[in-house]
Amino acid sequence: MKKLGRKNISIIIITIIALTAPYFIVSQTYLLHLLVLVFIFATLAQSWNLLAGYVGQPSLGHALFFGMGGYTLGLLTLYIEYFKNNPWPALILGGFVGALLGLAIGAMCFRLRGPYFALATLAATEVVRLIVMNSEFTLGARGIVIRLPPSISTPFFVIDFSEKLPYYYISFITMIASFYVVNILSKSRYGLLLQSIREDEDAAMTLGVNAFKLKILAMFISSFIAGVAGALYAVYVGYIDPSMDPGGVLTLFTSIEPVLISIIGGVGTIIGPLIGSIIRVVVGEYLRVSFGWRAGMDLIVFGALFMLIFFLSRKGIWGIVKTRIKFI
Amino acid sequence: MTISLGLIINTIIHGIMLGVIYATIAMGMSLIFGVMGIKNLAHGDFAVLGMFTSYWLFSLFNVSPIISIPIAFTLFFCVGMILTRCIFKYIVGEMLGSIILTFGLSIFMENVMLLIWGGDYRNIPVEYGVYRLGTVSVGGGYLVAFVSTLVLIVLTQLFLSKTKVGIAIKAVSQDPEAAESLGISADMIRLVGGGLGVALAGCGGATLSLIYYIYPYLGILLTLHALIICVFAGLGNVAGTFFAGIIIGIAQSVATIQIPYALTPVVGFVVFLLILLFRPQGLFTRR
Numbered sequence: 001m002k003k004l005g006r007k008n009i010s011i012i013i014i015t016i017i018a019l020t021a022p023y024f025i026v027s028q029t030y031l032l033h034l035l036v037l038v039f040i041f042a043t044l045a046q047s048w049n050l051l052a053g054y055v056g057q058p059s060l061g062h063a064l065f066f067g068m069g070g071y072t073l074g075l076l077t078l079y080i081e082y083f084k085n086n087p088w089p090a091l092i093l094g095g096f097v098g099a100l101l102g103l104a105i106g107a108m109c110f111r112l113r114g115p116y117f118a119l120a121t122l123a124a125t126e127v128v129r130l131i132v133m134n135s136e137f138t139l140g141a142r143g144i145v146i147r148l149p150p151s152i153s154t155p156f157f158v159i160d161f162s163e164k165l166p167y168y169y170i171s172f173i174t175m176i177a178s179f180y181v182v183n184i185l186s187k188s189r190y191g192l193l194l195q196s197i198r199e200d201e202d203a204a205m206t207l208g209v210n211a212f213k214l215k216i217l218a219m220f221i222s223s224f225i226a227g228v229a230g231a232l233y234a235v236y237v238g239y240i241d242p243s244m245d246p247g248g249v250l251t252l253f254t255s256i257e258p259v260l261i262s263i264i265g266g267v268g269t270i271i272g273p274l275i276g277s278i279i280r281v282v283v284g285e286y287l288r289v290s291f292g293w294r295a296g297m298d299l300i301v302f303g304a305l306f307m308l309i310f311f312l313s314r315k316g317i318w319g320i321v322k323t324r325i326k327f328i
Numbered sequence: 329m330t331i332s333l334g335l336i337i338n339t340i341i342h343g344i345m346l347g348v349i350y351a352t353i354a355m356g357m358s359l360i361f362g363v364m365g366i367k368n369l370a371h372g373d374f375a376v377l378g379m380f381t382s383y384w385l386f387s388l389f390n391v392s393p394i395i396s397i398p399i400a401f402t403l404f405f406c407v408g409m410i411l412t413r414c415i416f417k418y419i420v421g422e423m424l425g426s427i428i429l430t431f432g433l434s435i436f437m438e439n440v441m442l443l444i445w446g447g448d449y450r451n452i453p454v455e456y457g458v459y460r461l462g463t464v465s466v467g468g469g470y471l472v473a474f475v476s477t478l479v480l481i482v483l484t485q486l487f488l489s490k491t492k493v494g495i496a497i498k499a500v501s502q503d504p505e506a507a508e509s510l511g512i513s514a515d516m517i518r519l520v521g522g523g524l525g526v527a528l529a530g531c532g533g534a535t536l537s538l539i540y541y542i543y544p545y546l547g548i549l550l551t552l553h554a555l556i557i558c559v560f561a562g563l564g565n566v567a568g569t570f571f572a573g574i575i576i577g578i579a580q581s582v583a584t585i586q587i588p589y590a591l592t593p594v595v596g597f598v599v600f601l602l603i604l605l606f607r608p609q610g611l612f613t614r615r
Contacts, residue, residue, distance in 0.1 A: 126597055306432040
């Protein structure tokens with residue numbers, strides 16, 4: 001009981017710091033920009049972590065859900081009048097589109113054992129990317145420029161979306177919500193059932209666990225979160241394209257991000273994706289600034305770091321910290 | 329574009345030739361999966377390394393690409409053994425671990441290649457002429473690549489089915505514990521199998537460099553092709569990859585007649601997803 005209390009207090013303190021922090025650094029837009037990216041990628045990584053860490057099904061195509069979430073928002077703001085002035089409901093719709101794709105892939109692969117799920121997500125992402133790239137409806141390789149959401153006036157203040165601050169709060173709330181959902185799920189009865197599937201699917205099914213249904217449930221939640229993160233990313237960055245270069249939302253580079261982040265931070269832990277995301281964004285940005293003329297440098301460092309950490313501890317940095325320091 | 333019989337025959341022949349090269353790469357992947365239970369997602373990157381080996385041997389020392397195929401084989405056999413000793417050994421039979429670790433290796437290799445050699449599209453400027461037979465015309469590069477790949481595949485099959493080591497590799501693929509109880513050192517066999525698997529990838533890459541452009545990020549596409557062929561044939565089924573490769577090659581080539589060239593990889597992926605959807609029982613040929 002005492003431990004739980006301390007944990008809750010620390011969570012409240014962190015939340016207060018996070019909510020008030022922008023007022024001290026509001027002039028440093030670059031720092032705010034990095035924090036927004038940290039939150040968005042932490043959300044994406046958490047959705048990956050739910051599948052890989054708690055169900056034991058690593059997806060290599062989370063860019064599919066992320067990118068399609070972004071493209072849903074992009075296309076809605078492009079073609080439908082209502083969303084041009086108010087893109088925010090499209091965040092949820094992006095999540096649903098991601099979730100539908102997730103359900104389709106899950107229904108195909110979850111009846112099979114083995115690495116088929118990882119391979120199917122990898123293949124499906126490339127299929128969708130090539131279709132988006134060559135379709136006129138999605139403006140092909142030109143990508144979609146998402147117009148700035150008009151500012152919202154409230155009686156007390158005006159939310160101006162040309163600034164970073166609103167995005168900071170939106171992405172922070174999204175991240176907290178996703179972490180909360182995954183935390184609740186992992187502690188609930190369903191979470192325990194999911195972990196029993198990860199440990200031994202045969203034994204779990206012998207005891208009456210409907211493995212297929214549970215995996216589909218986890219898939220739905222995971223791809224929904226990834227879709228919302230993608231839509232948020234699209235509206236924040238303001239431009240999405242399907243090209244093969246780093247930065248294209250449907251590429252392997254985007255699929256890599258949640259894997260790197262979760263493995264470095266700690267797969268199968270709640271706080272891991274946030275730790276990983278901070279390291280990934282901050283160190284990645286530093287490397288990109290220092291070695292800007294050679295694009296792949298940050299991925300080389302992270303590829304190596306990733307393998308090293310995976311060898312040291314299967315639970316990432318948080319796992320290492322937790323085994324060294326007992327009182328956490 | 330009118331579709332004539334000659335065009336169709338031509339595309340099918342080119343499809344077979346391309347498919348056989350994909351099959352070589354896939355065979356290596358299948359072998360590694362069979363011996364160690366590792367789905368090597370960095371496999372295509374070794375093929376790209378093989379392509380670069382061939383390219384640099386040609387442009388620095390003027391070595392003919394045909395000669396660099398056996399050189400690539402020897403080189404990548406050693407690389408594969410080192411890799412097995414240092415990395416693969418620790419993740420034998422671990423599904424999540426092997427996917428994640430080889431994925432990390434793939435990111436690392438692709439970007440190191442990009443860093444060292446840059447992102448240009450290169451090709452080996454060798455001309456072998458064009459051969460004609462009736463309506464069919466085949467580039468010499470294709471012909472050389474096809475023949476050398478066939479020789480490689482036949483030799484690999486003979487090695488796997490006739491020699492003691494080859495049979496031991498099959499035994500370890502089927503049941504490592506039973507094989508060990510019969511006096512086969514599974515570790516040794518894994519070393520050879522891993523070496524051979526990576527060597528096939530590098531060698532396939534060296535042959536592919538005769539007919540394809542060379543680019544650091546090509547690895548993921550080759551990995552995907554190899555995966556599709558492996559799943560089509562059944563994971564770990566080395567012999568079946570040959571025919572699966574040919575079928576995928578033909579399907580992709582014939583598709584180019586009707587759909588835009590940029591969309592051709594989609595055909596392979598759609599085939600892959602359809603197999604998962606409709607013939608999952610066919611995927612478990614080994615179990």
